[in-house]
Amino acid sequence: MNLNPVTETFHNEDQRWLGSAHGTESAQSITLDTSAFTSGVHYPNGYFPSGLPLGRITASGKYGPYAGRTSEVQTVSITGGPTGGTFTLTFAGETTAAIPYNATAAQVRAALEALASINTGEVTTAGGQLPGTPVTVTFGGRFAGDNVPQMTAGSGSLTGGSTPTAAVTTSTGGAGGATDGTEVLAGHLLCTVDAPSDNTQDPQGALFWHGRVIESHLPIGVDDAGKRDVAGRIQYV
Known part of the structure; x- marks a missing residue:
């Protein structure tokens, strides 16, 4: 006969996450x-x-x-030191209205959310203000975890500086992991x-x-x- 004390640990069932008994x-x-x-x-x-x-x-x-899954992050940057003008972003065949050369992250987000293919809240932006600091665009909502189309930038209306150019790169590809x-x-x-x-x-x-x-x-x-x-x-x- 084993007379040594035995310790047992019991846990309580925590199902507070259930919204109802359905399912x-x-x-x-x-x-x-x-x-x-x-x-x-x-x-x-x-x-x-x-x-x-x-x-x-x-x-x-x-x-x-x-x-x-990893949500895709794309980075918008402007080089060449423009002092004026505008640029555009194209996503899934749709092009934004003109975006100021010195746009904030909020302005870039608003331009993208104005596209028919992007609903409000489906992108978040950070960084900026352009052109000194790039703006990152993170795709969420319906695009969360997806490998989304690469945006392209149009820089033909940027002025001043030395050959100013707007560009987009993919910082983090979606659907990884x-x-x-x-x-x-x-x-x-x-x-x-x-x-x-x-x-x-x-x-x-x-x-x-x-x-x-x-x-x-x-x-x-x-x-x-x-x-x-x-x-x-x-x-x-």
């Missing part, structure tokens, strides 16, 4: 690939928490942590699952794949690209 009755049985998760990041307390975002690993059919399937959000872990001490053991779980989610209560957040993956199935509030 919980149709959760899918899945297998978690323990080796795909990082201790201290995805299961810091010895268990995979309820609400954890998951992606399906294409090769094995098991599930790992949702990896997300994981390519094993976990870059696409499949859903969330419905119930807490104990993490095995041996990462070659893969426990069973349940995938919440449609319903309502209270985003602020998720153990790990979901980016815009992930929300778009499950649009029509999961609503984030």
Whole structure:
């Protein structure tokens, strides 16, 4: 008989992220690939928490942590020291109205959002003021995580300086990162699952794949690209 004291730690189920019971009755049985998760990041307390975002690993059919996708960043710059005039930006075949040579980041964003192909809030800008400091344009919303078309710049109306030129370069390409399937959000872990001490053991779980989610209560957040993956199935509030 073993008379040595034994200590056990118990955890409470935290499903505050569920917006309603809808969808919980149709959760899918899945297998978690323990080796795909990082201790201290995805299961810091010895268990995979309820609400954890998951992606399906294409090769094995098991599930790992949702990896997300990188949103594209393009940089608008002006060289040649112009002292006046305007330039334009063209995206997906549409050209903006004239943009001042010394535009702020907000002015560049407004010009892009005036295009029919870009809705309000789908680009964010930083940096500036031109021409001294470039302006970065980050694509979000419908474009989040996508490899979007490269913008081009028209600089024919810039004046002064020495051959002033407006140009656009891609600082960060979209859709980078994981390519094993976990870059696409499949859903969330419905119930807490104990993490095995041996990462070659893969426990069973349940995938919440449609319903309502209270985003602020998720153990790990979901980016815009992930929300778009499950649009029509999961609503984030």
